[in-house]
Amino acid sequence: MTVALYEFPLCEKVRNYLRLEQLFHQLDEVKFATTEFQYLYFFEVLFDLIELIERLDLRTDFVRDIDAQEKNLVYWSQHPDIDNSALEVALQTLHRLTHEIKLNKKLGSGIREEKFLNTIRQRFAIPGGATSFDLPSLFCWLKQPEDVKKQQLAAWREHLQVVDKSIQMLMSFLRERGRFTPAMANNGFYQGNVEDKIELIRVKCDNTKGYYPVLSGNKYRYGIKFMTLFPEAGSTGAVADNLDFEIACC
Structure with missing residues (x-):
């Protein structure tokens, strides 16, 4: 992988x-x-x-x-x-x-x-x-x-x-402020809370499956959505499967 x-x-x-x-x-x-x-x-x-x-x-x-x-x-x-x-x-x-x-x-x-x-x-x-x-x-x-x-x-x-x-x-x-921990994106989506002094979110995932993460959020919480690299015509491109990945909050 x-x-x-x-x-x-x-x-x-x-x-x-x-x-x-x-x-x-x-x-x-x-x-x-x-x-x-x-x-x-x-x-x-x-x-x-x-x-x-x-x-x-x-x-x-x-x-x-x-x-x-x-x-x-x-x-x-x-x-x-x-x-x-x-x-x-x-x-x-x-x-x-x-x-x-x-x-x-x-x-x-x-x-x-x-x-x-x-x-x-x-x-x-x-x-x-x-x-x-x-x-x-x-x-x-x-x-x-x-x-x-x-x-x-x-x-x-x-x-x-x-x-x-x-x-x-x-x-x-x-980067040393955060340690990677396992996480699960249910239906391709993961949500977390922004704790004090968190300035950087790091995501590790399988790069052979043709999907990638995008992050959105505010000063209270953030969401990570996984998208397919080459979506089918008429599709939003959002991944619908459960995905394992690692995350570090720094």
Whole structure:
């Protein structure tokens, strides 16, 4: 059985964290680019990241969430079975992140000062805009030696490191708040209550049966409905069978 993991945020902040996390994963997929089209994909993802970071007040969210995590770790330090060495490493990492964030009045500001990126960024918003006649400077850059391009990719990526590290750390803490437990969707539907501080619902299910979960709800309760990937004509696509799955509330 192939198991698929679906994650559903219950607040706008976590929704933005997940989007940023995915974009960083996509960026890492092309950090070893070798073809011109792979480099173009790097720029597309990079500019999506920059745009999202510009629109969000990440600095405030990061400082607040990291402070909350530090308090949680200090609380857990009183537990007799806690791994003190691992706890100390986590606390030091959080302290470093807080220091880096506070040094940056505006996260990612360094990359917005990169002249070359600024000259090509606007064209990437146009479908098919990254052509040699639209962006001769980019076409020239693509013809530079590989080591030169790799160094510049690494330098641009470095401007966003504090955001990437913060997202990795905070999402790791968030996911660790919930443990997967077995559940049953009667007639393809499952309902649960939203307890205090739950910000993320994670669902594991069989990915070979041709169905997937969708989540809806409010701050009090949520519902998970399983839908068929290729519904028959005239069908709503909702699964009518009882389905076993696993769920974690984080």
